[in-house]
Amino acid sequence: MRGTVLVIVLLAIGSVAGAAVAFDFDKPPLRPASRSGALLPEPVEPAFTPGRPRPLANRGFLFHWASVRQRVSARTIPTEDAPTVGYLQTMTPEGTTNVVSVLKRDTASDGDLWVKVRLAALPNGTTGWVPRDALGGYGTVRTQLIVDLDGMTARLLRNGRTIFKADVGVGTSAYPTPTGTFYIRNKLRRYSSPFYGPLAFGTSARSEVLTDWPAGGFVGIHGTNQPELIPGPISHGCIRLSNADILELGRLMPVGTSVTIK
Amino acid sequence: MFDLTLEQVDQDGALLDAVEGAFGRSRAEFLSKALVTGGVLLGVLALPRRARSQEDDMSILNFDLAFEYLQATFYTEAEQLGTVDAMTAEQALWARTLGSHERAHVKIIKSVLGKAAVKRPAFNFGGATETPESFTKTAVAMEDLTVSLLIGQANRIKSLDLVAALFTLITTEARHATWARRIEGFTPIGKAFDDPMTFAQVDKVIASTNFIDSKLKTVAEGDPRFTG
Numbered sequence: 001m002r003g004t005v006l007v008i009v010l011l012a013i014g015s016v017a018g019a020a021v022a023f024d025f026d027k028p029p030l031r032p033a034s035r036s037g038a039l040l041p042e043p044v045e046p047a048f049t050p051g052r053p054r055p056l057a058n059r060g061f062l063f064h065w066a067s068v069r070q071r072v073s074a075r076t077i078p079t080e081d082a083p084t085v086g087y088l089q090t091m092t093p094e095g096t097t098n099v100v101s102v103l104k105r106d107t108a109s110d111g112d113l114w115v116k117v118r119l120a121a122l123p124n125g126t127t128g129w130v131p132r133d134a135l136g137g138y139g140t141v142r143t144q145l146i147v148d149l150d151g152m153t154a155r156l157l158r159n160g161r162t163i164f165k166a167d168v169g170v171g172t173s174a175y176p177t178p179t180g181t182f183y184i185r186n187k188l189r190r191y192s193s194p195f196y197g198p199l200a201f202g203t204s205a206r207s208e209v210l211t212d213w214p215a216g217g218f219v220g221i222h223g224t225n226q227p228e229l230i231p232g233p234i235s236h237g238c239i240r241l242s243n244a245d246i247l248e249l250g251r252l253m254p255v256g257t258s259v260t261i262k
Numbered sequence: 263m264f265d266l267t268l269e270q271v272d273q274d275g276a277l278l279d280a281v282e283g284a285f286g287r288s289r290a291e292f293l294s295k296a297l298v299t300g301g302v303l304l305g306v307l308a309l310p311r312r313a314r315s316q317e318d319d320m321s322i323l324n325f326d327l328a329f330e331y332l333q334a335t336f337y338t339e340a341e342q343l344g345t346v347d348a349m350t351a352e353q354a355l356w357a358r359t360l361g362s363h364e365r366a367h368v369k370i371i372k373s374v375l376g377k378a379a380v381k382r383p384a385f386n387f388g389g390a391t392e393t394p395e396s397f398t399k400t401a402v403a404m405e406d407l408t409v410s411l412l413i414g415q416a417n418r419i420k421s422l423d424l425v426a427a428l429f430t431l432i433t434t435e436a437r438h439a440t441w442a443r444r445i446e447g448f449t450p451i452g453k454a455f456d457d458p459m460t461f462a463q464v465d466k467v468i469a470s471t472n473f474i475d476s477k478l479k480t481v482a483e484g485d486p487r488f489t490g
Contacts, residue, residue, distance in 0.1 A: 046427035050370040053362030056341050064343070067478050093487065097478040105343070105392060113389045137386030137475040138339060175489070190483040200486040207489045220488025236489040255480040 061159045063144070064102035065183065065256035066115070067136035074128025078106045078114030085128040086121045093215035094202055096186035099256060101204070102138065103127060120185060120204035120218070122211065124178045143257040145184075145221075147239055149177055152231035154221075154239065156252055164252055167231035169224070169240035171207075177219060177237045178205050182259040184221075187250065197223015197243045199250045203259055207237040221259075222246060319419050324380050325461055326431075327371045329411060331382045332473065333404060334368045337361030340391040349394045356445050360401070360438050367431060386475035402446045405439035407459070407467060414458035 068088045075082035092098050104116035106129070113132035118125075144157045149170050156164035171177035182205040189199050200222035207217040213236075221239045223246035224230065230242055239261075241249065337360055340346050346357045372379045390400040412432045419425050440450045468474065 044422050044426040046430055047421065047423035048370050048374050048427045049430065050363075050366040053359070053366045055358060055362055056338060059342055059344075062342060067475075094482045095484060096480050096482050099478075099480065107393060113392055132389050132392070136478070137384055138343070140342060187481045188484065188486050189481065191485045193485045195490065196486045196488070200488065202486070202488065210489050213487075213489055215487035218488050220486055220490075222486065222488065238488050238490050 061142050063141050063258045065099050065139045066102050068098040068100060069136045070134045072130050072134035074119055074130050078108050078129040085126055086119045088130060092186055094186050094188060099185055101183040122206050124205060125180045139256050141254050141256045143253055145257055145259045147261045164249060166241050166245040169230045169232050169234040171235050171237040172233045175209050175236040177261060178208055179261050184255050184257040184259060186255060194225040197246055199223055199246045210236060319421050319424055320378055322415050322419055323371060323375055328380055330364060330367045330371060334364035335385045336387060336391060337364055340397050343392060345392055345394060345397055353445055356441055384475035384477060385473055387473055398446050402442045402448060405442045407464060408435045409439050409456050410459040411464045413456055414460055
């Protein structure tokens with residue numbers, strides 16, 4: 001009996017000594033997990049930890065837009081039987097994806113979703129309802145361009161605060177710049193015509209006088225090769241800025257931006 | 263080749279219901295029969311062939327990021343469109359909480375990846391964010407899918423501290439899934455254990471929803487023809 005106890009004690013000492021020899025000091029340190037003396041490794045420090053979740057910023061200055069994915073009729077009310085107010089194409093005359101400003105959404109009695117959009121059509125200010133599935137995903141912007149025709153200035157607001165201001169050239173009395181609420185449809189660059197400066201934005205506004213102008217008489221916001229004429233009533237309806245100003249605007253103003261001309 | 267159908271991953275039919283609401287019944291019927299094709303999120307990554315075959319930690323994290331973009335945009339859009347405002351107080355709390363979590367996930371993964379981070383793809387939720395019913399149903403499917411994605415890759419990451427970080431996401435996403443299921447009235451825990459899914463399997467499910475939009479062309483280089 002005494003011999004058996006001795007063997008057990010010797011085996012126990014041996015196993016403890018063996019464990020000590022086999023211990024890898026490069027591994028994380030062990031710590032007691034409980035009063036029973038069991039040892040567990042320290043937890044691994046995560047490579048990253050997400051920061052504090054933040055609620056969404058206010059929606060006060062948010063404008064939605066969407067691409068047109070299929071040619072579709074815009075209607076007076078959200079139903080297929082309603083009269084047509086215009087047609088939406090998938091591409092613009094400039095070869096860019098056609099986008100529309102999103103104003104409102106509604107679910108019809110049959111459960112189909114409809115979206116009220118602003119059309120780039122005459123008369124300016126035309127709006128209509130299109131089925132949701134004719135549009136692509138929604139884009140959002142927090143920018144708004146306000147053009148003051150009397151003051152001949154343009155201001156860009158982001159979240160309601162002015163971040164850019166410049167003198168502009170506007171339409172003459174014979175070819176006035178249309179007033180109302182519009183949006184930026186596209187951006188053109190690297191073209192050859194010096195008349196438009198280095199950059200041009202297409203808007204949804206259309207000249208109410210030059211209705212037979214090529215590509216539909218859309219009003220642009222662009223640079224110029226005659227900066228000495230700015231500010232002034234000098235254009236066929238477009239809004240002209242100095243080349244430095246249009247390049248700065250190009251950096252700040254995304255497609256979909258709401259444009260108010262007053 | 264493993265052929266995955268929508269039913270295999272859409273246990274409660276939540277995703278199918280949401281797609282049906284968004285795209286119409288014929289679309290849903292088509293999806294329920296068709297084999298799901300993929301390539302959308304993996305396409306977004308646009309990784310060099312060598313990097314993708316290595317499936318290194320960064321490429322795994324980038325796939326996570328693409329998926330977190332999807333989730334964050336989904337919840338954010340529902341909030342921005344006012345869909346969340348039309349929900350009950352309990353549902354709105356859930357939606358806003360999950361949205362803030364997903365945005366925090368995007369932010370941290372982007373900062374870890376730095377310049378290697380993929381860009382946010384364009385999304386088209388096709389109406390799934392626009393009614394409380396379709397939104398909550400889609401959220402259930404999306405959160406379940408996230409859990410399957412994360413557990414499917416946890417053991418493939420080599421860096422131990424990244425594995426540790428990933429587990430902090432897995433547990434949170436699992437709680438999201440449980441909360442979403444409760445909101446929708448489903449059994450909070452679908453099964454005794456969650457099925458891991460590969461990138462390709464997750465990608466096929468996402469492809470079936472058409473949530474990844476094609477890239478828009480909003481800049482052109484031709485001569486302007488504006489009125490001048």
